[in-house]
Amino acid sequence: MAKPKVALFDLTDCEGCEVEIVNSKYIDRVLEGVEFVHFRLGQRTNRWENFDVAFIEGSVITNHEVELVKAIREHSKYVVALGSCACFGGIAGLNNFTDVNEGKRYVYGKEGEKIDVIPVKPLGEIIKVDVMIRGCPITRDDFDKVVSDLLMGKIPREHTRPVCMDCKSKGNSCLLLKGIPCAGPVTYGGCGAPCPSSNMPCDGCRGPLETPEMSAELELLKKMASQDDIVRLFRKYAANAQFFKEVGGGKQ
């Protein structure tokens, strides 16, 4: 059987999700089991042909990238949004809540106004996305699961488990009970709760659950945090995701 043809594209981002792929326990099986036809970070020769699976990492923040992702979609059987930049617009999406022209002047001076920066949207609002691997960064385990599912012709299913479940399984004591604002109850779990395990609140990097209990969460947060801090909590790595945007996109 021919090896599945895989492409890995990076848009504007930190490339940390690709780094997590290298960290995968099964990276040797991936290297042996698929044919990378497009992988800019890893090889010199890259071809545009029909991809069985195309991973897209990063945020679409230039006009060039809009055209690029449309072309990738046309060439691909499955498109996987790799990481929260692709899934939700990521941290670059925070510019949506600022005056971008003023921001460009602040960073580059007056001449910088010409730099191409468009409002950031989740990839799924630009092209059809078949699978999301969430997180900033993704977890190696999620990557392994998605790859093995896709190679068996299965579309991985999303679950409905909040980060709280990860905290429970780690034996962490609840930060909210200690009065520390935490996005865990409304955030898509499965990350292993690295932040609460380090005594730091979940900052929602994996985006919202399918049906998050936002009003209950906000009611709880209001008891321990200012409106500004609640806005900041949801204005991070998935600030342009549904549900989070309604809070994080609000006035500070």
Place this chain on the structure above:
Amino acid sequence: MNVEMNYITQIEGHGKIHFEVKDGKLDVRMEVHEGARLFENFLRGRRYDEVAAMSSRICGVCPLPHNYAATQAIENAMGIQVSEQTKMLRRLGIAGQALQSHGLHLYVLAFPEYLNADGIVDVYMRNPEAVKRALRIRNAGNVVVEIVSGRAVHPVSSIPGGFARIPTKTEMKRVVKELKAVLNDCIETCTLAGSLKYPDFERKTEYSAIDDGVHFPAYDGMIVSSEGVRAKAEEYRKYTNEVYRPYSNTKFSTRNGHGFFVGAIARVNLFKDRLSPKARELAEQFKFPSYNPFYNLIAQAVELVHYAEEGLEIATELSKTIKDEKVEKVVRAGTGVGVVEAPRGTLFHEYTVDANGIVREANIITPTAQNVQNIEEDLYALLSKNMNKPREELVRLTEALLRAYDPCFSCSTH
């Protein structure tokens, strides 16, 4: 001749190189077209304790130095002192990050072309042991960073004043075990890096790093250089002079009107005598200081040995002495600069915070942003020397030089 290299593979981020000979005159441009995420724009308005985690998102290959530089900048802005244990943990974290980053860069991005391979898959098919060695080095780095800072990519536990979670003695013993196990792989990487055939090219430039007076450059210190610079980190703007050029989303740094070099070769050239014993022996063997920019790869391999040995020393001590430390919450207005050595060189973060702890001004200058001017100058010299060679050879040399710098355009543009 007019050459546009628009799709350069095996580098972190997106850059183009354009070179042209017109009327006998060579023109070279390093055009970084990585999208501008404008970190300094949206960090304004954030709370002081959010910037470390948020700014680490600048780079997934070297997030930890951003995390620590931001934390240190906030501490300096608020006049917060940290304990000796915190400094040791931060030096250990930086050592772990160097293993992750150099391990990835050398084997995945840089070595393949010297091994006549198309890429990492090709190397793996022919020499799986080399790739497995890279993965073992990276894995050791991952374990160090996970234990010290809570996560391998995008650390979580660094807070102004110290760490939100202090590793246990048992965890430090695990670090000792991992680093011991990987030391030989680091030495073998040096042997491999030293056996490759690099282009014959030298151009002496200014080499710059930080100096804390005691250690090989890692965490905090004065700005020092081979041209006699010795300045406080707060004066970094005077020694970087960033300017915007419309062909690049990365700003250019110069010193006295010329480029300078930060990163592994600069650190090894300047501080060979502070390397760990085995690394120093190797640096002598490879005859550092070197003025061949391609030797940055050998310098990275030497540093793998150094950071593994130094990490081992720190973790061994901490495995006996580490204890919980409570971090007191302090919020004060002020401006502070943080400086660390990232794998690719000196990294500056500066923040101005108001009395409520809200960031009002932000400025970040990354190693690659400091190197782009020197990259252009080296490309000019390298191409001038080789102008009689065929076009494909010039393209190959240009790409190889760029990779030798280990540029990070996600960082430099941020």
